[in-house]
Amino acid sequence: MVVLFVENRIPRVLVIDRVSEKLLEGLRERGFEVTYTPGIDPEELLEKVNGYDILVVRSRHRIDSRVVEKAERLRLVVRVGTGLDNIDIEALARRGIEVINTPEAPVISVAELVIGLMIMCSRDLYNVIEKVKRGSWERPLGRELYGKTLCIVGLGRIGSRVAELGRALGMRVVAHDILDLSERAERLGIEFRMDLHSMLPECDYISLHIPLNEGTKGMFSRREFSMLKPGCIFINTSRGGVIDPGALLEALEAGRIWCAALDVFEKEPPERGSVEEALINHPRVIPTPHIGFQTAEAQERGAILALNKILERFAHNA
Numbered sequence: 001m002v003v004l005f006v007e008n009r010i011p012r013v014l015v016i017d018r019v020s021e022k023l024l025e026g027l028r029e030r031g032f033e034v035t036y037t038p039g040i041d042p043e044e045l046l047e048k049v050n051g052y053d054i055l056v057v058r059s060r061h062r063i064d065s066r067v068v069e070k071a072e073r074l075r076l077v078v079r080v081g082t083g084l085d086n087i088d089i090e091a092l093a094r095r096g097i098e099v100i101n102t103p104e105a106p107v108i109s110v111a112e113l114v115i116g117l118m119i120m121c122s123r124d125l126y127n128v129i130e131k132v133k134r135g136s137w138e139r140p141l142g143r144e145l146y147g148k149t150l151c152i153v154g155l156g157r158i159g160s161r162v163a164e165l166g167r168a169l170g171m172r173v174v175a176h177d178i179l180d181l182s183e184r185a186e187r188l189g190i191e192f193r194m195d196l197h198s199m200l201p202e203c204d205y206i207s208l209h210i211p212l213n214e215g216t217k218g219m220f221s222r223r224e225f226s227m228l229k230p231g232c233i234f235i236n237t238s239r240g241g242v243i244d245p246g247a248l249l250e251a252l253e254a255g256r257i258w259c260a261a262l263d264v265f266e267k268e269p270p271e272r273g274s275v276e277e278a279l280i281n282h283p284r285v286i287p288t289p290h291i292g293f294q295t296a297e298a299q300e301r302g303a304i305l306a307l308n309k310i311l312e313r314f315a316h317n318a
Helices: 021-029 042-048 065-070 089-094 107-122 125-133 157-168 182-188 196-202 222-227 245-254 275-280 296-317
Strands: 012-015 033-036 054-057 076-079 098-101 149-153 172-176 191-193 205-208 232-236 257-262 285-287
Touching: 012 021, 021 033, 021 296, 042 065, 065 089, 076 296, 089 098, 098 296, 107 125, 107 157, 107 205, 107 232, 107 257, 107 285, 107 296, 149 157, 149 196, 157 172, 157 182, 172 182, 172 196, 182 191, 191 196, 196 222, 222 245, 245 257, 245 275, 257 275, 275 285
Parallel strands: 012 033, 012 054, 054 076, 076 098, 149 172, 149 205, 172 191, 205 232, 232 257, 257 285
Antiparallel strands: none
């Protein structure tokens, strides 16, 4: 057994969200002291975090300056997953605390969910299934994905995988990114647009794959929705905050958006009486509870990646 020490101490790890046993077992086998509290609430976290060298989180908790102030020994925050919008990176950096994530882990699972949601919207499966269960035998006319234009906003890991799957289904794929990724697009066999607005009128389907930050918050507002092709199918598996929910609701009511599939919301779960709750209850919205990363394979992949990254850093820093 390899035991890594931090200042002549066994490293202590606090894991506050559900993760694969692969991560917990891997750390314990290598001599780390692991505390697993996936049900901990924010106030309990403030009471408990002091005395730990490593904090492992997913998206449920906000790791901000309040947490940093309590965590005197903290050296590393590990986000199992992609987004870092729940972590105050600047507050941690001021204390010299490193932040790492595992953006490679959810790529396949999220991309497959996107395609599944596109098919559900195209065939109205969400409503069809409910009607059959109630005894109805209506057979609505759907649409094929083949030959349609799929627009991807954000050509990173997940966006690129969605592009590959879209191409495999015979779709024309057009992508936008704030970076010039035209060479990547060429390798994928898709079109690339630096100008988002030039792409929007062409979209039969549009799928968002962008982080939430100051530049993307509310990125899809009334203006962007008004520019989409009438009858467009809208998919968001990135972050709820990148869209204006009121503008999306208006676009649905106006028929500009035929169907919206939303795996993410700004407030999870949405508050009662909120616009996001109205979206959830809309007959042409397919809501899912942030399940893009929720497959056994993605969870195990994330655990192994997190484990290896922790070991790399503590082997280097020990």
